[in-house]
Amino acid sequence: MGLLTEKKANEDYIIIIGCGRLGANLASTLSDEGRNVLIIDKNKDAFRKLSPSFEGLTVNGDATELDVLQEAQISKASVVIAVTNNDNVNIMVAQIAREMFQIQRVITRLYDPEREYVYHEFDIDTICPAILSAKEIDKILSETGMSKCEFQEEKQ
Amino acid sequence: MKTKVLLVGGRSKAKSLATSLIRKGYRVTVVNDTYEDCLELAEIDGLTVINGDGTKPFVLEDANAGDADIAIALTSKDEDNLVICELCKKRFHVKKTVALVLDPKKTDFFYRMGIDSVVCAITAISGIIEQQAFMDKIATLVPIREGRVSVAEVPISGTAPVVGKKLWEINLPKQVIIGCILRGDTPMVPRGDTRILAGDMLVLISSDKQEMAAIKELTGH
Numbered sequence: 488m489g490l491l492t493e494k495k496a497n498e499d500y501i502i503i504i505g506c507g508r509l510g511a512n513l514a515s516t517l518s519d520e521g522r523n524v525l526i527i528d529k530n531k532d533a534f535r536k537l538s539p540s541f542e543g544l545t546v547n548g549d550a551t552e553l554d555v556l557q558e559a560q561i562s563k564a565s566v567v568i569a570v571t572n573n574d575n576v577n578i579m580v581a582q583i584a585r586e587m588f589q590i591q592r593v594i595t596r597l598y599d600p601e602r603e604y605v606y607h608e609f610d611i612d613t614i615c616p617a618i619l620s621a622k623e624i625d626k627i628l629s630e631t632g633m634s635k636c637e638f639q640e641e642k643q
Numbered sequence: 644m645k646t647k648v649l650l651v652g653g654r655s656k657a658k659s660l661a662t663s664l665i666r667k668g669y670r671v672t673v674v675n676d677t678y679e680d681c682l683e684l685a686e687i688d689g690l691t692v693i694n695g696d697g698t699k700p701f702v703l704e705d706a707n708a709g710d711a712d713i714a715i716a717l718t719s720k721d722e723d724n725l726v727i728c729e730l731c732k733k734r735f736h737v738k739k740t741v742a743l744v745l746d747p748k749k750t751d752f753f754y755r756m757g758i759d760s761v762v763c764a765i766t767a768i769s770g771i772i773e774q775q776a777f778m779d780k781i782a783t784l785v786p787i788r789e790g791r792v793s794v795a796e797v798p799i800s801g802t803a804p805v806v807g808k809k810l811w812e813i814n815l816p817k818q819v820i821i822g823c824i825l826r827g828d829t830p831m832v833p834r835g836d837t838r839i840l841a842g843d844m845l846v847l848i849s850s851d852k853q854e855m856a857a858i859k860e861l862t863g864h
């Protein structure tokens with residue numbers, strides 16, 4: 488933890504919960520950008536997904552336990568990102584971070600967009616892969632559609 | 644109209660709760676994500692069983708959550724119980740939500756998230772064991788708010804050190820008051836100059852585990 492205390496608290500300290508593909512990727516990228524990153528996962532082997540250049544910290548434990556979050560010094564975090572593969576865990580951790588530790592910036596990944604309902608009033612940023620993918624595919628479709636139109640216009 | 648209760652998750656807990664609630668005249672629906680458990684639950688007369696994951700809004704909709712008066716989340720995962728209760732409350736506007744919580748440290752958090760009643764099995768069971776173990780000194784102990792406050796009945800025997808003393812002479816812990824003295828059949832509200840007599844039954848109201856210290860002071864044990 489010495490690494491963190493050297494810098495001023497709250498300035499730039501990102502906690503990522505869940506070291507899956509998304510969590511590990513994000514942690515590695517942010518660490519490469521020179522930011523303070525701590526990643527939590529209950530499965531120790533998950534940390535192997537981190538890139539060799541990852542310079543942040545890892546905590547092995549269940550992030551739904553308050554003790555584990557305290558060990559990660561969550562109250563000093565500027566951002567908490569919940570990206571485990573379990574929506575309900577992400578929802579609970581996000582609400583704990585916001586309500587118990589007053590973290591202003593909380594970002595969550597939810598597979599099921601309908602569950603966002605439960606913390607709607609908390610103003611937690613939610614990423615939903617299905618919706619993002621649909622938008623992206625729709626964009627590609629409309630782009631190809633547009634190019635068709637243009638092609639036809641040119642012909643006329 | 645019958646009160647409608649929705650039970651989500653929990654195999655044996657759901658089974659015994661459903662049986663008991665149906666006997667008392669409630670309309671009960673259970674949601675369970677294991678098919679085998681559902682078959683077992685379906686053997687209970689008059690019980691509606693829905694097979695599905697109760698943390699999913701559409702499953703709760705199938706179970707008619709919007710009609711329920713009380714929703715009780717009994718799964719073995721805290722995060723699932725939280726989401727079930729929050730969905731019931733915010734999406735389906737169930738009047739009362741009850742959640743089981745495994746981790747006693749999360750009880751507060753669950754209340755803050757708007758769940759009406761949080762039951763922690765560990766806290767409840769340790770409270771009961773404590774009461775059983777100290778049965779000789781306490782007649783009854785009623786824990787309130789997860790045992791943070793408790794009301795205990797303490798009988799005063801002839802050998803107790805406080806016999807004959809006035810209340811203000813007793814060195815009780817700060818977080819404890821004697822709310823009532825039962826002398827024979829008459830209950831009396833004590834004042835500082837009330838004397839404690841042998842055979843009195845004291846009703847003690849105390850916060851946070853201070854009752855043991857108080858009982859020691861009163862009974863000498």
